[in-house]
Amino acid sequence: MTFGTEIQILTEFGNKLNKLVKDYQNQNLSSEVKELIQKASAINPWFTSENIWYGLSYWASMLNEENLERWLDNYQKELTSIKNVGIITAGNIPFVGIHDLLCVYLSGHNAVLKTSSDDPVLTKWMISMLAEIDRSVAERFRFVERIESIDAVIATGSNNSARYFEYYFGKYPNIIRKNRNSIAIVTVDTTDDQLRRLADDVFQYFGLGCRSVSKLYLPEGFDLQRIFGAFYDWRHIIQHHRYASNYDYNRVVYLMSKEPILENGFFILRQNQALATPVSVVHYEYYSSYDVLASTIHQLREQIQCIVGAEKSLCTDDYGRAQWPAIDSYADGVDTMQFLLQL
Incomplete structure (x- = not known):
């Protein structure tokens, strides 16, 4: 079987998202959408309006017939039985679990x-918009407080939560x-x-985000x-109260411990071998x-999501494209579609 019907539906969904983005750009949003965005931001202050619309613009650009056909041309849909797939999403950035849901x-x-x-x-908003185009989505996608009665699971979280997931869902x-x-990777060029x-x-x-660059390798x-x-254009980020609190806290900690750092009022450069960094800190x-x-990178590959740079032999994404992956790019390099089609 092919994905012809699904491609048509998701293309229409992409058109719907594009219209929303244009309404936002033209300051022509409905009061309902404005209230929904405000609610999401109130619950999670990291979900600023700008970041929400950035994420929505990404999906609007990805869901078109050309992208979908190129992606799905690699698969054959031969469903023998319908499974219930548990999906546990993270909440670090807007729309972080949508790719998994589209794969399901x-x-x-x-x-x-x-x-x-x-x-x-x-996430509920995105699924509800898709259900307006394909009514079967309302029956096939069920939001729950507790994952049970499933046949498979896709779970995203921290190293700590992963241990919990493996204990409960390892079977x-x-x-x-x-x-x-x-x-x-920065080079002399x-x-x-x-x-x-x-x-x-x-x-x-x-x-x-896991695709956010936290470590720079410099010649x-x-x-x-x-x-x-080069980073100065992002100086406005310090106006966000949670980001500013993290910046102030980390700066004080490093200064009190007499650790050498460089900072410019909105982010901290710290020479360190670790890949993970606190908010506002770049290693x-x-x-x-x-x-x-x-x-070095080969030894760390299992800890790395993407490698930004111009050297195609080693890098996965060009400068400025880390948060704009191709639709056939999978988190951790694990082919979610293939996993689901083989259930």
């Missing part, structure tokens, strides 16, 4: 969905995702324009002032040769 929809299975307490609004076919971070685009990969969604002798100069590390860097 396309596979023909049902979704038993537990959203994060940080996102009780946006089912599963995809269980843990913490991952993203890195960027990296331009200031590329560094400005890299700033988007660092600061979009306040750096809270020895690289001028760090180029980083500060950096120098490399002596590209071969040594490639070896």
Whole structure:
């Protein structure tokens, strides 16, 4: 079987999202949509209106016939029995679980969905809009407080929650995702324009996504002032109260511990080998040769979501594209569609 009907429906869904984005840009949103966005932001202050519309714009751009056909041309839909797939979503950035839900929809299975307490609004909104186009979605997608009566599970969370997921759901076919971070490779040939685009990969969604760049690998002798100069356009981020609180706290901690840092009033550069960073902090590390860097990254690959840079032999995403992955890009490199089609 092919995905012809589903492609038509999701293309129509993409058109619907595009109209919403245009209404937002033209300041022509309905009061209902405005209230929904305000509610999502009130529950989770990290979900600013700007970030919500950025995420919605991404899906509006992805869901078109050309993208969908290219993606789904790699699969054959041969559903023998309909399964109930438990989906546990994270709540770190807006619409973070939508790709999993679209995969379940396309596979023909049902979704038993537990959203994060940080996102009780946006995921339900997206599914309700899809249900307006395909009424079967209302029956196939069920929101629950407790995951049970399932045949498989896809769960996304922290390293701690992953242990919980493995304990309770290990007996089912599963995809269980843990913490991952993203890195960027800067070379002697990296331009200031590329560094400005890299700033988007660092600061979009306040750096809270697994595709957010938290660590920079720099050639020895690289001028760090180029980083500060290129990232300056994001200085407005400090106006967000939660981000500012994190920045102030981390700055004080490092200063009191007499740890050497560089900062410019809205983010902190810290030389450290760790990939994970607190909000408002960017780690950096120098490399002596590209071969040594490639070896280092190979050893850390299971901790890395994406590698930003211009070197195609090692990098997965170009500067400025970390939060704009292709629709056939899968978290942790695990093919969700193939997993679902083989159930």
